Amino acid sequence: MNEIVEIAPLEEFGEAVAAPQCARAPVGLLAELTHRCPLQCPYCSNPLELERVNTELTTAEWQDVMRQAAELGILQIHLSGGEPTVRKDLEDIVEVAAKAGLYTNLITAGVTLTRDRLKKLKDLGLDHVQLSIQDVDEENAERISAYKGGLAKKRELGQWVREFDMPLTINAPIHRHNIKNLPRIIDFAVEMGAERLEVANIQYYAWALKNRAALMPTRAEFMKSAEIVEEAKERLKGILVFDFVVPDYYAKTPKPCMGGWGRGIMNITPSGKVLPCHAAETVPGLQFDNVRNRRLADIWLNGQAFEAYRGTSWMKEPCKSCPRAEIDFGGCRCQAMAFTGDAANTDPACKFSPYHAAFVATAERESAEANPPNFIYRRVGGASKTPE
Amino acid sequence: MTESTMRTRTIIALASKPSLPNHIKLRHDAGRGRWLILAPERVFEPDEISVEILKRCDGATSVEDIASVLAKEYNAPLQDIIKDTISMLQELSDKGVVKA
Numbered sequence A: 001m002n003e004i005v006e007i008a009p010l011e012e013f014g015e016a017v018a019a020p021q022c023a024r025a026p027v028g029l030l031a032e033l034t035h036r037c038p039l040q041c042p043y044c045s046n047p048l049e050l051e052r053v054n055t056e057l058t059t060a061e062w063q064d065v066m067r068q069a070a071e072l073g074i075l076q077i078h079l080s081g082g083e084p085t086v087r088k089d090l091e092d093i094v095e096v097a098a099k100a101g102l103y104t105n106l107i108t109a110g111v112t113l114t115r116d117r118l119k120k121l122k123d124l125g126l127d128h129v130q131l132s133i134q135d136v137d138e139e140n141a142e143r144i145s146a147y148k149g150g151l152a153k154k155r156e157l158g159q160w161v162r163e164f165d166m167p168l169t170i171n172a173p174i175h176r177h178n179i180k181n182l183p184r185i186i187d188f189a190v191e192m193g194a195e196r197l198e199v200a201n202i203q204y205y206a207w208a209l210k211n212r213a214a215l216m217p218t219r220a221e222f223m224k225s226a227e228i229v230e231e232a233k234e235r236l237k238g239i240l241v242f243d244f245v246v247p248d249y250y251a252k253t254p255k256p257c258m259g260g261w262g263r264g265i266m267n268i269t270p271s272g273k274v275l276p277c278h279a280a281e282t283v284p285g286l287q288f289d290n291v292r293n294r295r296l297a298d299i300w301l302n303g304q305a306f307e308a309y310r311g312t313s314w315m316k317e318p319c320k321s322c323p324r325a326e327i328d329f330g331g332c333r334c335q336a337m338a339f340t341g342d343a344a345n346t347d348p349a350c351k352f353s354p355y356h357a358a359f360v361a362t363a364e365r366e367s368a369e370a371n372p373p374n375f376i377y378r379r380v381g382g383a384s385k386t387p388e
Numbered sequence B: 001m002t003e004s005t006m007r008t009r010t011i012i013a014l015a016s017k018p019s020l021p022n023h024i025k026l027r028h029d030a031g032r033g034r035w036l037i038l039a040p041e042r043v044f045e046p047d048e049i050s051v052e053i054l055k056r057c058d059g060a061t062s063v064e065d066i067a068s069v070l071a072k073e074y075n076a077p078l079q080d081i082i083k084d085t086i087s088m089l090q091e092l093s094d095k096g097v098v099k100a
């Protein structure tokens, strides 16, 4: 379950502290424990080629990853998927992670977790639950996820999280099929007693990229949603913290994807491949190491895939001489690859990219389509048009 | 959930006794030689004075007492320290990092 995990690698307040460049330890580790998931969201950030259960790391291997992560200086571990709770050994992994001193965050769709299991996870040291919702309109949520009865289960999970006095974040991926319900999504988060709400416009990679024409909202819809969030932020100050992820297609400058390549976060796939970001496998010419045959710290510091686009030395113009080079690190390599054919190009989300106009035009054209294409649901084997 | 169980905004005042919720961890990061606040999906890097305030947020000490200690330690006017302490704690409370 890792649709849009926007993790600010380091938010500073008070005196700004100069962030050391380059080879420092990452703040966060996104652990995709499995690609199995009962839902089939058409914007899933998992790769089109989903990894099979028989390739997944064992309990002992994940536990070793947790210990290595803590040694390396990683602070937060995001237990994600797929749906991480389908792993029966989630408790054993959480226990080791918490003991190693990692801040543990469970990213779940909330349809498989029982009350007993949640209690056990809490007792073992789970720090935080992030629950994703597809929509607050039940029928629509079922259509988006190709899963029946999800919303009621999510409500139930939310109540247990409160009951056990754990912090709750609601993650709401936003697209043309639910953007109109944003006010109700905000109400839902308040009603659930969540501390945080991620209003996460879809990032168009992997399944979302395949389904872009079916998902893209119009610029007007996006602008309206930004106003709604602004108003709600003021009204709910001290009650609900908002994270608003802007869609790249309507942005002027890109996001520092993953806090900069090989800088803030690393991602481990179910089979143990270590990636600079979850879409990195779409960038040609990269070699990915596996935790099964190399130490995590060595991979982070010296792995070819991490070195390839770390820092700014790989940049071409206009990034190379841009004052924002060390702020956004030229945006996303995977998006540059997908849209311009060269991962070392400026992210087309940037207004200085020669591809920017075409990028924006694509979104405008697709979102204006009165009858968008059907979803291509996320599932093993992929590319089938209808839910099972 | 009914109105009465819904949360309201906490306003930090002189008599407030702030503390960190269980899920917020103030931790010294020896490797990087700095203090960090670990929060859901966030890591904050507090400055020196914020760290001094946060260390004293034990749920038993009032904002007024925290500020008096710091005013002495830093040899600074109490009123200024009170003002800074309240505004910093209010900001952190709004971010869900401090409760009172």
Ligand code: SF4
Binding pocket: A001, A002, A003, A037, A038, A039, A040, A041, A043, A044, A045, A046, A081, A082, A083, A109, A132, A378
């Ligand atoms: S299918 Fe949906 S719920 Fe499952 S991992 Fe993907 S985005 Fe998350």
Ligand code: SF4
Binding pocket: A253, A254, A318, A319, A320, A322, A323, A324, A325, A326, A328, A329, A330, A331, A346, A347, A350, A351, A352, A353
């Ligand atoms: S030119 Fe490159 S560095 Fe400058 S804003 Fe655009 S993406 Fe960022």
